[in-house]
Amino acid sequence: MSNSPKCEERPKRPYPDLNGSRQPGIADPxxxxxxxxxxxxxKRAGYVxxxxxxxxxxxWITAIFFDVNVCTRDDLKTLLxxxxxxxxxxxxxxxxxxxxxLWIPRPDSRRVTVTIGFGTxxxxxxxxxxxxxxxxxxxxxxxxxxxxxxDDFEPSExxxxxxxxxASDADQVNDxxxxxxxxxxxxxxxxxxxxxxxxxxxSVSGYQRLDYRDHLRVADGAANLTxxxxxxxxxxxxxxxxxxxxWCVDGSYLLWKEIQLDRxxxxxxxxxxxxxxxxxxxxxxxxIPGKGHILKVQPRRGxxxxxxxxxxxxxxxxxxxxxxxxNDTPVVAGRLFFSYMRSLEKQGDWAVQMWQSxxxxxxxxxxxxxxxxxxxxxxxxxxxxxxxxNAAQGSFVGAGLFD
Numbered sequence: 001m002s003n004s005p006k007c008e009e010r011p012k013r014p015y016p017d018l019n020g021s022r023q024p025g026i027a028d029p030x031x032x033x034x035x036x037x038x039x040x041x042x043k044r045a046g047y048v049x050x051x052x053x054x055x056x057x058x059x060w061i062t063a064i065f066f067d068v069n070v071c072t073r074d075d076l077k078t079l080l081x082x083x084x085x086x087x088x089x090x091x092x093x094x095x096x097x098x099x100x101x102l103w104i105p106r107p108d109s110r111r112v113t114v115t116i117g118f119g120t121x122x123x124x125x126x127x128x129x130x131x132x133x134x135x136x137x138x139x140x141x142x143x144x145x146x147x148x149x150x151d152d153f154e155p156s157e158x159x160x161x162x163x164x165x166x167a168s169d170a171d172q173v174n175d176x177x178x179x180x181x182x183x184x185x186x187x188x189x190x191x192x193x194x195x196x197x198x199x200x201x202x203s204v205s206g207y208q209r210l211d212y213r214d215h216l217r218v219a220d221g222a223a224n225l226t227x228x229x230x231x232x233x234x235x236x237x238x239x240x241x242x243x244x245x246x247w248c249v250d251g252s253y254l255l256w257k258e259i260q261l262d263r264x265x266x267x268x269x270x271x272x273x274x275x276x277x278x279x280x281x282x283x284x285x286x287x288i289p290g291k292g293h294i295l296k297v298q299p300r301r302g303x304x305x306x307x308x309x310x311x312x313x314x315x316x317x318x319x320x321x322x323x324x325x326x327n328d329t330p331v332v333a334g335r336l337f338f339s340y341m342r343s344l345e346k347q348g349d350w351a352v353q354m355w356q357s358x359x360x361x362x363x364x365x366x367x368x369x370x371x372x373x374x375x376x377x378x379x380x381x382x383x384x385x386x387x388x389x390n391a392a393q394g395s396f397v398g399a400g401l402f403d
Contacts, residue, residue, distance in 0.1 A: 013169075014056050016113045018091050021250045023390045023397065025113030025167050026340050027232045027318060029056045053227035058111050058167040061322045061336065062174040062205040063256065064181055065160035066198040067121065073132045076122075077402050079197050083164075084396035086186050087114035090177060110168055114177070116397045117163040117254050117385030120144055126159070137401050139386040140244050141253060141344035148357040150372040151379045158381045160201050163254070165338065171207070178203060204258055204381075206322030206336040214323050215261045215333045216376070218278055219285075223298065225318045235347070236318045236340050247400020250389035252340045255317075255348040257382035258324075260334040266376045277370045290362075293371040297356045306354075315350050317341035334380070344384060 014029040022028075033053040035044050070076050091112050123138035125131050145155040164181060166174050180186040182203070184194025213219050225231045238248050266274060274282045279292020287294065299312050306312075318340045326332035341347040355361055356369045371377040391397045 012108070013111070015109050016091065016111060018088075019390075019393075021389055022237055022252070023115050023387050024091060025115035025165060026252050026387060027055055027227075027236055028113070029058070029111060030054065030227065030232075031056055033228055053232070054224065055232075055318065055320065057208055057320050057322075058113070059169045059208050060167065060171045060174050060205070061207075061320075061338070062166045062178050062203060063336070063338070064164045064166070064178060064203040065158075065201040066162045066164065066181075067201060068161045069197050069199045073134070073402070075197075076132050080116075080398045081396040082187055083116065083198075084391045084398075087116065087164075087397070088391070090114055107169075110170065110173060112166070112168040112173060115165040115167075115387055117165065117387045118142070118398065119159060119161050119163065119383065119385055121159060121161040126156075134401055137245050137247065139248050139251070139253070140242075141349075142384060142386045145255070145382055145384045146349075146353070148352055149359075149368045150352075150357050150377075151382070153379060153381050155383060158202075158383050160383070162198070163256075163383075163385050171205075174205065178205075204324065204336055206324040208322055212321075214321075214335050215263045216266050216274075216278075218280070218282070220319070220321045220335070225316060231316070232318060235314075235316055235342055238342055242342065245400075247403065248386070248388070252342065252387050253344045253348065254385040254387055255337075255339045255341065255344065255352075255382070256385070257337045258334065258380045259337065260332050260378040260380050262376050262378070263333060265374075277374050277376060279370075291370070293369055295362070296366075296369050297351060299355065299362060310346070315347050317347045317351075332380075334377075340387070348384075 014031055016024040017028045017030075018024055031051040031054050035047050035052065039047045068076060068079060070079055091114055093110065093112070095107055095110050120138070120142050122132065123130070123134050123142070144159060147153075147155055166177050168174055177186075181198070182200050184196060184198070185191070187195040211219065225235060227233060236252050238244050238251050240246075240249050242248075266277075269277075271282055275288055276291055277293060279288050279294035279296070280286065281288060289295075298316070301312050303311060320338040320340070322336045322338075324334055324336055339348060359365065359367050367373050369377075372379070388398050388400070391399065
């Protein structure tokens, strides 16, 4: 999944896999599992610990939410064909020449990914209508996100038919694609007549710090999935044995949330209070046994099996987190979570409803997630989507719906 440079070349960040069976932007770009030969001997242990098999998230992300404004199944098919063609073109485009090349060498790739996700509205309307005759093709666990104790929003208000997630290493690339899609100039940018087949609803954007810390100065993703033992392959993508419609194989469910973080409130607390909420010593990074957000949402109980005989590690999922700064007054700052998984029921739903929002987990009267109970965190929006497998050469994302 990566383009490893030759030993004599300067190391580069990995590139997206544009031609695989899975949509780009979910589990790639990904660092090689095997330590590349260009890594110096003294840094090899660090590479294995912090890079091997991990997703190297791009620096900027923009998620755009749309409803589809077509009436027939054939028109929907044509729309998805055109949208996939647009996505492929943008992902394959090389960085343009610039007068800045003299001072800043032009990269070989823009590392752009455009990931398309389907909402439940493509299969059933809010009134239960089978809009396009695709109900029998609906991914098994795709539905409206249920509201939980830690949510400060109504999920029904944020439903959309499609999400288009753009990731790249340059914010101007994301902004350009956002404007084209928003204005309806994505199908043919030269035309003055906007394409009205997509109805824009809203968008969110974020960026990634090099140290992966959020506005609370807490590092996120230290225990994220890697592919060293094949965990990304096993836990993120649907397999033939999963009792899903055949077209869903190599697709992935998306659970996303926009979470506000109250930094002034957090910084008014003592280090001991902060550590108790996070579940990690904020000064040295050590896990604090038995308390805090981390062990509430991702328990680490070894070989312990729950009431369904499933171990905690089997319920993990891949997280792609970004931070954001809003333009409201007062300023809203927080984190965007894009979490990908093989099963919403077994992974995302269980983690949110049976762990994070359950007052008696891991012990009686423990309460809900301390990060939210303390009001340091507040969920503003979110939803469930299904990201189909990648489009084969000459095909399009979602082609299996029309077989």
